[in-house]
Amino acid sequence: MxxxxxxxxxxxxxxxxxxxxxxxxxxxxxxxxxxxxxxxxxxxxxxxxxxxxxxxxxxxxxxxxxxxxxxxxxxxxxxxLALVPEGRSVVVELTVAENLRLGALWKHRGPARDVAVGQMYELFEPLARRRDAAGHTLSGGERQMLALARALVGEPDVLLxxxxxxxxxxxxxxxxxxxxxxxxxxxxxxxxxxxxxxxxxxxxxxxxxxxxxxxxxxxxxxxxxxxxxxxxxxxxxx
The missing domain is CATH 3.40.50.300 (P-loop containing nucleotide triphosphate hydrolases)
Structure with a gap:
């Protein structure tokens, strides 16, 4: 905290x-x-x-x-610190899973990264169902979920x-x-x-x-x- x-x-x-x-x-x-x-x-x-x-x-x-x-x-x-900017910023060429792994990259490695990504799927069930979908195919709501999940997977202390x-x-x-x-x-x-x-x-x-x-x-x-x-x-x- x-x-x-x-x-x-x-x-x-x-x-x-x-x-x-x-x-x-x-x-x-x-x-x-x-x-x-x-x-x-x-x-x-x-x-x-x-x-x-x-x-x-x-x-x-x-x-x-x-x-x-x-x-x-x-x-x-x-x-x-972590920022989720306006505009549902995700890497649209990458899949949901790849975006989340990217968000976890600096904080987690190996099995710990998989655990952290799995926790995001529990928080956001629509992302779990679309984990292999490219970012550009997501709805606006799914993109915002992914942007938020990508910030949270890095376990920030302060989220903006x-x-x-x-x-x-x-x-x-x-x-x-x-x-x-x-x-x-x-x-x-x-x-x-x-x-x-x-x-x-x-x-x-x-x-x-x-x-x-x-x-x-x-x-x-x-x-x-x-x-x-x-x-x-x-x-x-x-």
């Missing part, structure tokens, strides 16, 4: 104005935090910057007190997800969010979930964090945030 701490993080692209400006946030270990806000609030930029895909102009990112800010993306992954429910049927969304909740409870996985599906995200989250123009404007227990009509109307559109 790991605590992710963000201190005065400022991030931007090129010479433009910062997208995140002095952002501060702590994501405690072993729970789900819903990262909410309108398009352009900075959710995707925050997740990408945590993995080092967008460099910080200033501030720090710490995992259990260890400063990750100047580490490469590969080193951050080895320290325990960017809009995992985008474009998916409600039943698939419910299954994916349920897996996240169950994994947080069963394994101590820490989850930072950026979502436009506010109701779904808050239903599985312990806390909700609302971003607006690159700043945290609310950080509350999920149930309390969902019950605040003024805040919902002002920042979340419902």
């Amino acid at each position: 790991s605590t992710l701490t963000i201190e005065k993080l400022t991030v931007g692209y090129g010479d433009g104005a910062p997208v995140l400006d002095g952002l501060e946030l702590e994501v405690p270990d072993g729970g789900v935090v819903a990262l909410l806000g309108a398009n352009g609030a900075g959710k995707t930029t925050l997740l990408r910057s945590l993995l080092g895909l967008v460099p910080a102009r200033s501030g720090r990112v710490l995992l259990d007190g260890v400063d990750l800010t100047r580490l490469s993306t590969e080193d951050r992954v080895r320290r325990g 997800l960017d809009e995992p429910s985008l474009g998916l049927a409600p039943l698939v969304v419910a299954q994916l969010l349920g897996v996240l909740r169950d994994q947080a409870e069963a394994t101590g996985l820490t989850v930072l979930l950026a979502e436009q599906n506010v109701t779904g995200a808050l239903s599985v989250a312990d806390r909700g964090v609302v971003l607006s123009l690159g700043e945290v404007v609310a950080d509350r227990p999920a149930a309390e945030l969902a019950a605040d009509p003024a805040l919902r109307h002002a920042y979340l559109g419902f």
Whole structure:
């Protein structure tokens, strides 16, 4: 279990104005935090910057007190971070099984890798049935399951997800969010979930964090945030 701490993080692209400006946030270990806000609030930029895909102009990112800010993306992954980006990113030329083995490659070898992949098939039964199917033949829901499974098979301490429910049927969304909740409870996985599906995200989250123009404007227990009509109307559109 790991605590992710963000201190005065400022991030931007090129010479433009910062997208995140002095952002501060702590994501405690072993729970789900819903990262909410309108398009352009900075959710995707925050997740990408945590993995080092967008460099910080200033501030720090710490995992259990260890400063990750100047580490490469590969080193951050080895320290325990994993990102499932928007867009159901899988290697479409590879089969389901090959994608999962690829996700487990740096963490597991030999029989241990087979065990880890088998656990993903137990979590996501549709993937077990299609283990020999190429990625490009999967439905949108199956691809998102595979993207999530490929991240989980590497046993990260902190899982970052960017809009995992985008474009998916409600039943698939419910299954994916349920897996996240169950994994947080069963394994101590820490989850930072950026979502436009506010109701779904808050239903599985312990806390909700609302971003607006690159700043945290609310950080509350999920149930309390969902019950605040003024805040919902002002920042979340419902």
